[in-house]
């Protein structure tokens with residue numbers, strides 16, 4: 001009940017607080033909307049309790065720190081002397097000076113770094129669970145909007161317990177193919193390996209066509225892929241939360257997020273704690289006949305995969321982002337910034 005209530009308030013308030021000029025949706029200079037005007041918040045009396053309220057309000061997990069590295073705002077300074085108790089569901093519910101009343105300059109604008117690389121998931125996000133079964137999968141999931149993957153358009157998808165997504169049929173494969181596999185199907189591998197959700201952990205998914213998750217996806221893609229002026233209209237989030245490898249007990253958490261809008265499509269891979277394993281592993285994607293593929297560096301070595309939590313091709317630790325429609329194939333366009341390995345078969 002509590003969770004449901006608080007997620008309702010998160011949705012309700014979402015539209016009037018934002019973090020700008022940061023690394024992602026979950027970091028940046030704090031701005032608040034009042035009377036249709038975005039303004040900044042002054043750092044007088046600002047503390048970690050206040051910051052925690054904002055991070056939670058944005059569905060961005062815990063606060064890492066308040067920072068001033070996100071530049072100075074301009075125009076309105078809306079709030080000063082903010083003092084949250086810490087239990088508030090929104091910054092607007094905290095004590096502060098009246099709107100627009102302050103003795104501050106923009107050099108005092110509050111900036112925030114929240115920790116959450118993950119998109120909302122689990123019960124609070126309204127996820128559907130996969131059943132707990134060895135080498136199992138979701139049932140067929142009809143997509144609310146078609147997903148374009150290197151020129152092929154899909155209307156359905158399967159979330160496979162063993163850490164990967166397939167479009168045409170479920171996959172029971174617990175030993176990953178090595179990319180490029182020159183196979184006949186499109187595969188998106190968050191962390192394809194022998195996972196066992198009968199023992200521990202939850203595999204779940206959710207798709208969105210409205211709400212704060214779309215706002216977040218829009219901002220993330222525009223940060224990771226500048227100049228596209230992208231607007232997300234559909235987001236699919238698949239999460240492997242605290243799952244374990246077959247016959248082990250160390251927990252691993254990761255997420256694959258599919259995002260689309262107009263003719264663009266993107267994948268985000270988000271990594272939390274990833275345990276070492278002796279099982280074969282693989283993270284990345286592999287398109288039909290490997291006309292396009294990508295292997296996240298180090299992701300095919302079980303002893304190196306804990307590094308997924310801190311590596312990135314978009315300057316955001318724990319996140320790898322890829323453009324996967326059939327758009328421009330230049331390295332810069334296909335991934336945010338990092339190394340790209342891709343092969344063309346003619």
Ligand SMILES: *[C@@H]1O[C@H](CO)[C@@H](O)[C@H](O)[C@H]1NC(C)=O
Pocket residue numbers: 123127128129202
């Ligand atoms: C999914 O599984 C989790 C953990 O077992 C549980 O708390 C949650 O209620 C389940 N969600 C649904 C929709 O059944």
Ligand SMILES: *[C@@H]1O[C@H](CO)[C@@H](O)[C@H](O)[C@H]1NC(C)=O
Pocket residue numbers: 226227
């Ligand atoms: C993207 O936009 C930035 C800033 O407007 C510009 O400096 C950069 O050259 C652009 N990049 C491309 C690939 O057009």
Ligand SMILES: *[C@@H]1O[C@H](CO)[C@@H](O)[C@H](O)[C@H]1NC(C)=O
Pocket residue numbers: 247
């Ligand atoms: C599971 O691990 C134990 C020791 O950790 C080992 O003895 C056992 O053979 C393993 N079982 C399987 C099915 O791999």
Ligand SMILES: *[C@@H]1O[C@H](CO)[C@@H](O)[C@H](O)[C@H]1NC(C)=O
Pocket residue numbers: 262263
């Ligand atoms: C989408 O693709 C179609 C066909 O290639 C093109 O006509 C249209 O302009 C594109 N739309 C956008 C928003 O890029």
Ligand SMILES: [Ca+2]
Pocket residue numbers: 042043044108
């Ligand atoms: Ca100050």
Ligand SMILES: [Ca+2]
Pocket residue numbers: 042044080081102103104
């Ligand atoms: Ca003041």
